[in-house]
Amino acid sequence: MLDNLKLLFEYAPIMNVQVILDGIFVGAVFALSAYGLALVWGVMNVKNLAQGDFVIVGGYIALALYEYLGIHPIVSIPIVLILMFAYGWAVYKLIIKRVIGNDMFISLLATFGLSLLMQQVMNLIFGPEVRIIDPKLPIYEFFDFVTVPMAKIISLILAAIFALIITLFMKKSRMGQAIRATAQDARAARVLGINTDNVYAFTFALNAAICGVAGVLVSMIWVLQPFYGITYSLRTFAIVTAAGLGNLPAVIGTGFGLGLIEKYTSIILGVEYEIAAAVLMLLVVLMWRQIQMRKHRQVVR
Amino acid sequence: MGNPIINVENVSKSYGGVKANMDISMKVEAGSITGIIGPNGCGKTTLFNSIVGYHAIDSGSIKFDNQEISKLWVGDIARLGLLRTFQQTRIYNKMNCVDNMQISISHRKGSASKMFASRKGEIKDRAEHLLEFVGLYSKRNLISGDLSFGQQKLLEFAMALMNEPKVLLLDEPTAGINPTLINGLIDRLRKANEELGITLCVIEHNMRVIMNLASDIYCLSNGKMLASGKPSELQNDERVIDAYLGGH
Amino acid sequence: MPRNKLFLYLLILAASILGPVLFPSFTQQMAILWVMILMASTWDILGGQMGYNSLGNITFFGVGMYISAIIQISMFYDVGVYTSAFGAIKPEFTSNQYFIGLFFGIIGAGVGSLILSLLLGFIVFGLRGPYFAIGTLGVAITAGQITGTIDYIGGGSGISMPFFPGDIYFRSIFFYSLCFLLAASVHLILRWLYATQFGLAINAIRDDEDKAEAMGIPTLRYKQYGWALAAFFMGCIGAVFGNMVGFIEPIEVAFPTPTFGIFMVAMALLGGKGTLWGPVIGAVLFHLVKETTWTYLLGWQYVALGLIIILNIVFFQQGIMGWLQTKFPEKFGIFIDDKTHEESRVAMDDK
Numbered sequence: 001m002l003d004n005l006k007l008l009f010e011y012a013p014i015m016n017v018q019v020i021l022d023g024i025f026v027g028a029v030f031a032l033s034a035y036g037l038a039l040v041w042g043v044m045n046v047k048n049l050a051q052g053d054f055v056i057v058g059g060y061i062a063l064a065l066y067e068y069l070g071i072h073p074i075v076s077i078p079i080v081l082i083l084m085f086a087y088g089w090a091v092y093k094l095i096i097k098r099v100i101g102n103d104m105f106i107s108l109l110a111t112f113g114l115s116l117l118m119q120q121v122m123n124l125i126f127g128p129e130v131r132i133i134d135p136k137l138p139i140y141e142f143f144d145f146v147t148v149p150m151a152k153i154i155s156l157i158l159a160a161i162f163a164l165i166i167t168l169f170m171k172k173s174r175m176g177q178a179i180r181a182t183a184q185d186a187r188a189a190r191v192l193g194i195n196t197d198n199v200y201a202f203t204f205a206l207n208a209a210i211c212g213v214a215g216v217l218v219s220m221i222w223v224l225q226p227f228y229g230i231t232y233s234l235r236t237f238a239i240v241t242a243a244g245l246g247n248l249p250a251v252i253g254t255g256f257g258l259g260l261i262e263k264y265t266s267i268i269l270g271v272e273y274e275i276a277a278a279v280l281m282l283l284v285v286l287m288w289r290q291i292q293m294r295k296h297r298q299v300v301r
Numbered sequence: 302m303g304n305p306i307i308n309v310e311n312v313s314k315s316y317g318g319v320k321a322n323m324d325i326s327m328k329v330e331a332g333s334i335t336g337i338i339g340p341n342g343c344g345k346t347t348l349f350n351s352i353v354g355y356h357a358i359d360s361g362s363i364k365f366d367n368q369e370i371s372k373l374w375v376g377d378i379a380r381l382g383l384l385r386t387f388q389q390t391r392i393y394n395k396m397n398c399v400d401n402m403q404i405s406i407s408h409r410k411g412s413a414s415k416m417f418a419s420r421k422g423e424i425k426d427r428a429e430h431l432l433e434f435v436g437l438y439s440k441r442n443l444i445s446g447d448l449s450f451g452q453q454k455l456l457e458f459a460m461a462l463m464n465e466p467k468v469l470l471l472d473e474p475t476a477g478i479n480p481t482l483i484n485g486l487i488d489r490l491r492k493a494n495e496e497l498g499i500t501l502c503v504i505e506h507n508m509r510v511i512m513n514l515a516s517d518i519y520c521l522s523n524g525k526m527l528a529s530g531k532p533s534e535l536q537n538d539e540r541v542i543d544a545y546l547g548g549h
Numbered sequence: 550m551p552r553n554k555l556f557l558y559l560l561i562l563a564a565s566i567l568g569p570v571l572f573p574s575f576t577q578q579m580a581i582l583w584v585m586i587l588m589a590s591t592w593d594i595l596g597g598q599m600g601y602n603s604l605g606n607i608t609f610f611g612v613g614m615y616i617s618a619i620i621q622i623s624m625f626y627d628v629g630v631y632t633s634a635f636g637a638i639k640p641e642f643t644s645n646q647y648f649i650g651l652f653f654g655i656i657g658a659g660v661g662s663l664i665l666s667l668l669l670g671f672i673v674f675g676l677r678g679p680y681f682a683i684g685t686l687g688v689a690i691t692a693g694q695i696t697g698t699i700d701y702i703g704g705g706s707g708i709s710m711p712f713f714p715g716d717i718y719f720r721s722i723f724f725y726s727l728c729f730l731l732a733a734s735v736h737l738i739l740r741w742l743y744a745t746q747f748g749l750a751i752n753a754i755r756d757d758e759d760k761a762e763a764m765g766i767p768t769l770r771y772k773q774y775g776w777a778l779a780a781f782f783m784g785c786i787g788a789v790f791g792n793m794v795g796f797i798e799p800i801e802v803a804f805p806t807p808t809f810g811i812f813m814v815a816m817a818l819l820g821g822k823g824t825l826w827g828p829v830i831g832a833v834l835f836h837l838v839k840e841t842t843w844t845y846l847l848g849w850q851y852v853a854l855g856l857i858i859i860l861n862i863v864f865f866q867q868g869i870m871g872w873l874q875t876k877f878p879e880k881f882g883i884f885i886d887d888k889t890h891e892e893s894r895v896a897m898d899d900k
Binding site: 102106112113115117231286 | 604673675678679808811856
């Protein structure tokens with residue numbers, strides 16, 4: 001560990017650039033799926049523990065399209081979007097709809113069960129080996145030590161574009177407004193004629209689509225494995241918990257922040273500690289909240 | 302004047318812009334029944350919440366039995382002998398009535414033997430006795446969540462008695478109760494005060510009830526203490542009448 | 550104890566003893582059944598009875614497993630040397646060494662896990678609902694990951710446990726008995742515990758924690774005790790399981806969070822959480838389904854289990870015991886009794 005620290009700060013400070021860039025690239029994907037989670041959480045009060053698995057599924061769909069139909073991942077994004085949207089809609093209608101009103105833990109456990117199911121199906125179809133897609137794009141080198149694959153740059157750009165589209169959609173479109181109205185007060189929305197069930201279905205499906213896109217990006221810049229989903233789920237929870245629900249800029253910022261934290265942890269302590277860093281961030285934020293609330297004699301709910 | 306068991310001095314509390322309590326001072330005499338009245342939204346429940354530790358106060362002091370409690374937690378305050386009932390009646394809704402009662406014993410001397418005490422015997426007896434006192438004995442084995450609202454209110458009251466508190470703060474005890482049952486409840490409140498020696502502090506909207514029950518009354522309006530005194534004094538107080546009828 | 554309850558227990562005892570005798574090839578599966586029963590029952594202390602749904606109880610299982618391994622090995626050899634010589638050199642443990650090591654290993658595992666639960670409790674017991682669940686889940690996942698980095702205890706390759714001194718038959722009966730004893734102990738302890746004020750207190754926390762606090766119940770203490778109890782036994786059974794399997798490894802054996810970690814929750818839910826027998830029934834059913842689907846569905850087994858879990862959560866949340874309670878409330882003591890207090894007292898005295 002000390003050696004790694006020395007490497008970063010004494011011998012080759014230029015490596016910091018690499019770590020920071022890697023952190024940003026991966027953080028963009030985190031931020032995207034965190035946004036989706038915040039959406040579902042804020043609108044339907046469903047804490048989707050299968051979030052990470054939706055991401056991985058998206059990645060695997062891109063993988064399948066690439067291997068069997070030769071479609072490049074970037075091109076496959078619209079297809080994945082549609083497929084994941086449909087999938088999300090189906091999951092809502094079959095499962096989520098029935099557990100929304102309930103005891104909070106039931107909805108959490110339902111999504112956890114879904115996560116288990118999805119992981120196992122993916123394991124059966126694709127096997128437990130780690131898979132990646134070679135995007136066959138150029139890799140740039142700077143300053144001798146810094147390598148930046150074009151794929152990562154494109155991924156960042158795509159993530160940004162996508163986030164922008166979603167934000168515009170939420171602000172301008174009728175459905176976007178309906179979603180925001182329902183999030184604020186579902187009963188009032190119903191009184192005003194909004195079909196909240198459709199809104200919920202759309203929101204959940206939209207989240208699945210967002211995750212799907214994030215998954216495609218992951219397939220290009222990172223790795224896919226059926227059981228990695230849960231680590232993504234934990235990360236997105238950590239981000240949303242730290243940033244708060246309503247605050248889009250904070251979610252994005254925290255997403256990048258976590259990416260940086262993870263990459264630095266990875267360099268200094270080792271790859272296995274990445275998820276430990278995310279969990280630690282989650283626990284630290286929650287502890288901090290507790291301490292703050294104690295001043296007001298309240299508890300964190 | 303006797304010894305005030307609750308001494309509220311210059312307490313203020315705001316919620317993001319709304320000044321719910323402004324410089325409130327109040328004394329509750331030990332062994333008495335004190336009433337708190339005032340139009341809706343004047344800050345009565347907020348005052349209760351401040352006293353029992355539900356939220357922090359912005360300024361002022363609250364003393365219970367001469368001990369400063371304004372920085373203590375709800376649990377600590379309850380263990381000192383200061384309990385409250387809730388406006389929306391809170392009970393353990395998946396447990397039956399007897400169990401609700403049994404777990405409501407005082408936890409002041411929390412010893413290990415008490416933690417693991419068996420559920421038969423003296424505690425159960427006392428629980429059943431109190432259930433009979435409030436008229437719920439025949440329903441004692443039912444799940445409390447299945448009781449009617451009025452019955453749950455009685456259960457909550459019985460649970461408070463089980464705890465043998467020194468002071469009990471009751472938040473609108475007659476609200477939502479069938480008028481024919483109100484007299485019964487008043488009787489029980491009086492008995493709890495006279496026979497069991499529990500000091501009561503009651504928020505009430507029902508003037509007939511509170512004027513007959515309480516020996517001292519405090520009237521709040523718009524977050525401030527408007528008037529205080531004996532029931533007869535307040536009944537004829539212009540300001541109190543205005544606060545209710547004049548209503549802003 | 551009423552006659553029919555005693556009869557039921559004797560029946561179970563008889564079946565437990567006869568099981569491995571009549572079906573020796575299934576002994577390990579039956580041992581695992583006891584492990585599942587223990588896992589579901591201990592989970593339910595916090596989960597069903599107290600309303601604190603931990604998704605990370607498996608942490609104690611794995612921690613116990615590793616603590617025991619370290620104790621067992623370190624008593625006679627150097628752990629670092631042992632683990633790095635993985636496969637190449639297999640040191641011998643004499644019969645005495647093995648059993649003494651195992652004895653201290655199991656106790657150390659239980660105590661170690663208990664201490665861990667107290668430490669973790671400081672961090673997570675201020676959290677409610679989903680945050681508690683996710684926080685504990687994160688801890689479990691992290692435990693698995695970090696254990697894999699520590700080469701001293703075998704890292705990602707794991708540890709090959711000391712060889713059992715005795716023939717295969719004796720070995721299987723030995724571990725079966727340990728699992729049975731631990732599971733039975735848990736059940737009897739919980740049976741007693743739930744009938745005391747403790748049982749009421751944790752139920753009160755579940756039903757309305759704020760009300761419990763407002764009534765003066767020291768909720769933190771109950772949470773700590775409950776989790777400590779669960780952690781102790783999870784640690785012990787982890788130690789036994791590690792030795793029974795013979796080989797321990799962080800992700801698949803010690804901290805299998807996405808499988809056994811959630812299975813314990815599913816079992817308690819299936820049988821009816823918050824009841825004494827619910828987790829037991831749920832574990833038995835779940836285990837049966839799991840074993841039979843292995844034979845017929847092979848790879849699709851976990852998919853089937855996942856489906857069952859979802860169906861259970863969505864359509865059958867109250868579980869079997871919960872359903873029975875709504876169907877036959879009087880059998881569970883829920884009825885209106887029109888006698889007065891005096892009459893009941895007299896009636897009780899007469900019995």
